[in-house]
Amino acid sequence: MKLAKKNLDERLNHTYDAIIVGGGAGGLSAAIYLARYRLSCLVIEKGRGRSLWMQHLTNYLGLPPDTPGRDMLKQGQEHALSVGADYLNGYVERVTDEGDTFAVQVKVGKKDSIYPVFRCKYLVAASGIIDNLPQLGDMQNVYNYAGYNLHVCLICDGYEMSDKRCGLFVNSEGAINTAFVLNWFTPYISIVTGGTCTVGEEMRAKLAKHGYPLYEQPIAKFLGRNHEMTGVEFTDGSVLELETGLVAMGSHYFSEYLQDFDLKRDGNNLVTDEMCRTSHPRIFALGDLKQGLNQVSIAVADGTLAATAIWREIRRSSPPRIWTENVKQRDLSLI
Amino acid sequence: MKLAKKNLDERLNHTYDAIIVGGGAGGLSAAIYLARYRLSCLVIEKGRGRSLWMQHLTNYLGLPPDTPGRDMLKQGQEHALSVGADYLNGYVERVTDEGDTFAVQVKVGKKDSIYPVFRCKYLVAASGIIDNLPQLGDMQNVYNYAGYNLHVCLICDGYEMSDKRCGLFVNSEGAINTAFVLNWFTPYISIVTGGTCTVGEEMRAKLAKHGYPLYEQPIAKFLGRNHEMTGVEFTDGSVLELETGLVAMGSHYFSEYLQDFDLKRDGNNLVTDEMCRTSHPRIFALGDLKQGLNQVSIAVADGTLAATAIWREIRRSSPPRIWTENVKQRDLSLI
Numbered sequence: 001m002k003l004a005k006k007n008l009d010e011r012l013n014h015t016y017d018a019i020i021v022g023g024g025a026g027g028l029s030a031a032i033y034l035a036r037y038r039l040s041c042l043v044i045e046k047g048r049g050r051s052l053w054m055q056h057l058t059n060y061l062g063l064p065p066d067t068p069g070r071d072m073l074k075q076g077q078e079h080a081l082s083v084g085a086d087y088l089n090g091y092v093e094r095v096t097d098e099g100d101t102f103a104v105q106v107k108v109g110k111k112d113s114i115y116p117v118f119r120c121k122y123l124v125a126a127s128g129i130i131d132n133l134p135q136l137g138d139m140q141n142v143y144n145y146a147g148y149n150l151h152v153c154l155i156c157d158g159y160e161m162s163d164k165r166c167g168l169f170v171n172s173e174g175a176i177n178t179a180f181v182l183n184w185f186t187p188y189i190s191i192v193t194g195g196t197c198t199v200g201e202e203m204r205a206k207l208a209k210h211g212y213p214l215y216e217q218p219i220a221k222f223l224g225r226n227h228e229m230t231g232v233e234f235t236d237g238s239v240l241e242l243e244t245g246l247v248a249m250g251s252h253y254f255s256e257y258l259q260d261f262d263l264k265r266d267g268n269n270l271v272t273d274e275m276c277r278t279s280h281p282r283i284f285a286l287g288d289l290k291q292g293l294n295q296v297s298i299a300v301a302d303g304t305l306a307a308t309a310i311w312r313e314i315r316r317s318s319p320p321r322i323w324t325e326n327v328k329q330r331d332l333s334l335i
Numbered sequence: 336m337k338l339a340k341k342n343l344d345e346r347l348n349h350t351y352d353a354i355i356v357g358g359g360a361g362g363l364s365a366a367i368y369l370a371r372y373r374l375s376c377l378v379i380e381k382g383r384g385r386s387l388w389m390q391h392l393t394n395y396l397g398l399p400p401d402t403p404g405r406d407m408l409k410q411g412q413e414h415a416l417s418v419g420a421d422y423l424n425g426y427v428e429r430v431t432d433e434g435d436t437f438a439v440q441v442k443v444g445k446k447d448s449i450y451p452v453f454r455c456k457y458l459v460a461a462s463g464i465i466d467n468l469p470q471l472g473d474m475q476n477v478y479n480y481a482g483y484n485l486h487v488c489l490i491c492d493g494y495e496m497s498d499k500r501c502g503l504f505v506n507s508e509g510a511i512n513t514a515f516v517l518n519w520f521t522p523y524i525s526i527v528t529g530g531t532c533t534v535g536e537e538m539r540a541k542l543a544k545h546g547y548p549l550y551e552q553p554i555a556k557f558l559g560r561n562h563e564m565t566g567v568e569f570t571d572g573s574v575l576e577l578e579t580g581l582v583a584m585g586s587h588y589f590s591e592y593l594q595d596f597d598l599k600r601d602g603n604n605l606v607t608d609e610m611c612r613t614s615h616p617r618i619f620a621l622g623d624l625k626q627g628l629n630q631v632s633i634a635v636a637d638g639t640l641a642a643t644a645i646w647r648e649i650r651r652s653s654p655p656r657i658w659t660e661n662v663k664q665r666d667l668s669l670i
Binding site: 025028029032033035036037038057058059060061062063064065067072075076079082083155158159162180181183184185186187188189209210211212274292293295297298300301302303304305308311315318320321322323324 | 360363364367368370371372373392393394395396397398399400402407410411414417418490493494497515516518519520521522523524544545546547609627628630632633635636637638639640643646650653655656657658659
């Protein structure tokens with residue numbers, strides 16, 4: 001059932017088997033599986049996630065490669081609702097462990113916000129990451145191209161950049177090393193720091209050896225039209241012509257609501273076992289939040305794994321359903 | 336490119352980066368990723384795989400739950416071809432390790448068969464399993480219902496069996512234990528051995544305690560119409576009415592072509608690392624052939640992982656592509 005301000009009261013006395021924070025690929029896959037395991041679950045989606053920005057899902061089996069991410073999300077939301085999952089647009093502010101349950105505090109509505117608290121036995125952290133983008137005065141200028149031919153994922157979109165003149169947009173010297181993987185796809189790489197970081201002599205020498213020019217002036221704006229970026233104009237008026245771009249500026253991890261938990265991490269990524277269980281036995285993490293590849297296919301499989309682990313645990317601790325004599329007489333017909 | 340008898344000669348002198356045995360969900364996902372990593376790959380599909388039998392992909396994110404497996408496979412095949420993978424209908428008879436390459440011997444064509452040998456650096460075993468079905472004199476009677484409401488996967492289709500009168504078709508006493516998981520979904524379970532195995536006193540007592548009747552007569556035929564199974568008629572003329580069924584009779588693993596390799600296994604399943612690499616460093620295994628859940632979502636992610644591991648290894652052993660002065664002058668325009 002789709003929840004909103006007007007009807008969410010119905011669920012405040014219910015303890016969900018699982019609450020899933022994030023309605024992206026991983027979260028929706030988890031919801032579909034959980035619901036099909038006849039478990040109650042609630043997906044809480046804050047909106048504007050990473051897969052919503054994807055203009056083309058170029059590498060996900062079963063969908064034509066020009067399918068926008070939003071189409072997959074819409075289909076998945078309908079699918080989850082059709083098998084009995086609950087879905088709520090809201091922002092999870094905090095999760096607290098009550099022993100056998102978690103209390104999940106949500107902000108619902110941007111205006112006249114309300115702050116309901118939902119309860120669940122298991123928590124699935126599927127809230128993902130969002131890529132940092134070049135910070136310009138006019139961010140709309142960036143959004144016009146990000147997700148089109150200004151890419152954020154080398155694994156997803158390296159192929160699209162094949163042998164094209166590519167700007168690599170970085171905000172740290174370390175991120176420049178992305179060039180030495182990107183060059184599998186194209187050698188025509190220009191490094192653009194926009195003046196956000198300093199670059200040492202060793203890196204300059206390495207770039208020179210590879211023939212990759214370095215641009216350190218601040219960016220004024222991206223050039224292009226119809227969502228096709230054709231270059232960058234710097235504040236000094238100079239222009240760098242490009243055919244494509246890759247932004248490698250790190251990501252923001254949406255996991256502030258887990259602040260009360262000292263979960264094991266590897267850098268920013270949550271460490272999980274083979275079933276996506278974190279170091280807390282009742283918290284699972286999926287997709288981009290955890291270690292491993294940031295791919296739709298991986299998140300979808302993660303949802304499968306976490307849901308199955310939760311189901312196993314709940315099933316094994318539940319009494320078996322027997323076929324009583326009454327039921328047998330009513331339902332079985334042996335002619 | 337789609338290969339066939341008339342054009343496959345073109346590829347006999349080529350060493351593929353990878354050959355993928357099996358064009359199911361895992362194999363096609365691997366092909367899409369490998370091709371997008373600009374690696375050459377060939378998918379060899381024998382036909383009639385497990386996902387082709389699926390009438391409804393009920394739990395795969397992004398596709399409506401009434402999507403037939405064959406639609407996903409068709410889309411995936413087109414997708415892989417569109418990014419440059421090769422695809423051949425054929426049966427892989429044997430793989431031999433030549434040191435840096437594998438020789439893959441294929442039977443092509445059921446009539447006037449030819450036996451080409453293709454070569455590759457990496458092998459991806461994605462040939463899956465097929466479920467054993469009750470063996471009746473008229474197998475068409477079984478095929479009329481298998482994949483419809485006579486299911487083979489509890490995880491995929493338990494939900495469809497919820498609270499229905501379900502026949503559990505087994506061919507070993509051990510398989511009867513499936514009932515004690517199936518009963519999460521329905522308690523109205525009738526065990527049907529068809530006389531294929533003996534059942535000990537302990538199991539009989541356990542079934543009696545749960546109220547699950549046991550039918551040990553040989554099966555004459557399934558009853559029903561329009562692919563909807565409504566029961567079983569035994570050879571003694573008695574009829575068991577059912578609303579659904581689950582076949583738990585084990586599976587055949589399609590991995591005979593790996594006979595020359597002493598790969599590490601766990602029962603029938605290949606043991607792999609977190610990137611789907613088997614105990615042979617250049618052989619990967621995906622989906623149902625390996626340990627873990629037999630789910631489309633898992634196979635698709637496995638394809639992503641194996642392709643990425645192969646790409647990493649080939650990339651790291653390749654010289655970096657530099658932007659030479661000539662190229663720079665031709666391609667870079669800094670106005």
